[in-house]
Amino acid sequence: MSELKQELKEKIIEQLNLEDVSVEEIADNDPLFGDGLGLDSIDALELIVMLDKDYGIKLADPKEGRKIFESINTMAAYISAKKA
């Protein structure tokens, strides 16, 4: 699971062009939106594409993303559950 979390942080930084953010600066429980990383609605769509492209997971209902993308912890838990 910790490898997946590390991988998610690296992918988020690269794919969302978070130029001034390092992996070490993202805590597993940090909120990804709002006061945390400050991601926006377009970033949310990019994360949905990332789930599909890199993990083969399609979100049938984009509203699901609200819970899944809360933090690195929730994303990793969701991906692990889907892959199990």
Next chain:
Amino acid sequence: MKNDYYIESYSHVKNGEISVNGKIVFKTLETEFKPVMKAAYKKLVVDYPKFFKMDNLSKLGFLAAEVLLKNESDKDMAMVFSNRASSLDTDRGYQSSIKDSTQYYPSPAVFVYTLANICMGEISIRHQIHSENCFFVMDEFSSETLSYYTNQLLDENKAKKVLCAWVDVDNGKYNAFLYVVSKKGTFVHSNAEINRLYKTTNE
């Protein structure tokens, strides 16, 4: 052309140099677009991470506007922009992400920049400009087109000032020339003067 309007100030971004009113404010030996923009951001822009999410056209226009509007307080400013390649530079990248039906992963973050006028939107957000705007796509820089439209806006009191631009990115080549027109300024708002200022780094 009426001569009761003036060019307050102007900026250029080209060949690794950024200048305001002819004075160089940034220079790098880098030649590739991406490292030039990144280095210029690091030197000239204070904490605006959204810059790195922008497409190349928006980055170019954003930096040229950043140095030009640094001390501008009047937000009643229209925008008249122009270029040759429209958003082709970004369009090609987006097209390549959807051309293979077995690897069809269109990027929403790229798609939102597949219009040239998004560049004006980014500048408007940064400088809180709420006004008329227009983006012309034409074969080459045309002072006539820009000045005609600008005079019309000012004559009809649509705005106190107009931010005019040629901002073009295509295949690694980039060129931005921005200038502010109002009732006060250093240079007469004439086609001859606009062309002279444009050519100061484009000869």
